[in-house]
Amino acid sequence: MVTKFHEFADAARLAEGLADTVAAALRTAIAERGKATIAVSGGSTPRQFFKALSTRDIDWPRVTVTLVDERFVPAANPRSNHLLVAENLLQGAAAKARFLPLYRTAKSAEDAARLAGEELARLAVPFDVVVLGMGNDGHTASFFPGGNHLAEALSAATPRGVITMEAEGAGETRLTLTFSSLQDARLLVLHIEGQAKKEALEKALGEGDETEMPVRAIFRRAATPVDIFWAP
Numbered sequence: 001m002v003t004k005f006h007e008f009a010d011a012a013r014l015a016e017g018l019a020d021t022v023a024a025a026l027r028t029a030i031a032e033r034g035k036a037t038i039a040v041s042g043g044s045t046p047r048q049f050f051k052a053l054s055t056r057d058i059d060w061p062r063v064t065v066t067l068v069d070e071r072f073v074p075a076a077n078p079r080s081n082h083l084l085v086a087e088n089l090l091q092g093a094a095a096k097a098r099f100l101p102l103y104r105t106a107k108s109a110e111d112a113a114r115l116a117g118e119e120l121a122r123l124a125v126p127f128d129v130v131v132l133g134m135g136n137d138g139h140t141a142s143f144f145p146g147g148n149h150l151a152e153a154l155s156a157a158t159p160r161g162v163i164t165m166e167a168e169g170a171g172e173t174r175l176t177l178t179f180s181s182l183q184d185a186r187l188l189v190l191h192i193e194g195q196a197k198k199e200a201l202e203k204a205l206g207e208g209d210e211t212e213m214p215v216r217a218i219f220r221r222a223a224t225p226v227d228i229f230w231a232p
């Protein structure tokens with residue numbers, strides 16, 4: 001179920017508006033529980049939002065930042081979501097936040113997923129904030145259509161944690177939080193930009209199988225209604 005569609009005139013205004021909403025949620029978490037958690041997406045969309053969020057007045061040392069998904073590549077790789085977050089969000093006062101990466105130097109992606117999952121399991125649940133993105137193919141996090149572990153990733157029976165994903169169109173092997181980890185965030189946002197993604201969104205909100213457009217699992221089954229932030 002969609003809570004609200006937030007439309008902005010352009011990407012710059014969306015970045016500021018989303019940063020305000022997320023900052024308010026993090027401040028509330030800190031006021032109520034003494035700490036806050038946020039899981040963010042990678043890709044090309046969130047850069048401006050990350051820059052805006054990094055400027056917000058938040059008690060950053062009380063914030064843990066992690067990723068909803070990652071490529072199985074070291075942080076120095078230009079395709080790493082870790083690098084994107086480090087260069088755009090963990091800047092200025094926000095550099096004092098704790099960052100929990102999904103990539104680990106490990107023999108295999110499966111080992112890295114297990115190690116990251118063990119560390120994530122020490123965080124309080126649910127996440128205070130999850131910001132998802134979406135590809136034009138309807139993937140979110142690394143829930144890719146045709147992914148080798150898609151059914152496991154989307155199953156409500158799969159516990160919170162990190163699993164691997166391989167799919168055509170995903171490039172590198174991925175590490176992804178499971179549906180269970182993401183669906184009950186106190187604030188659950190989908191951040192998308194551009195006409196093609198609006199069309200993909202309309203399709204995803206229509207009928208069809210979750211496996212065709214895995215973001216449908218979030219719209220249909222997440223415990224928290226989704227706040228969609230969009231700009232042309």
Ligand SMILES: O=C1O[C@H](COP(=O)(O)O)[C@@H](O)[C@H](O)[C@H]1O
Pocket residue numbers: 040041042043044045046068069070081132133134135136139140141142
């Ligand atoms: O592969 C990924 O893609 C999605 C969407 O990325 P974008 O470049 O279209 O904004 C992203 O949400 C996900 O975290 C990323 O790993």
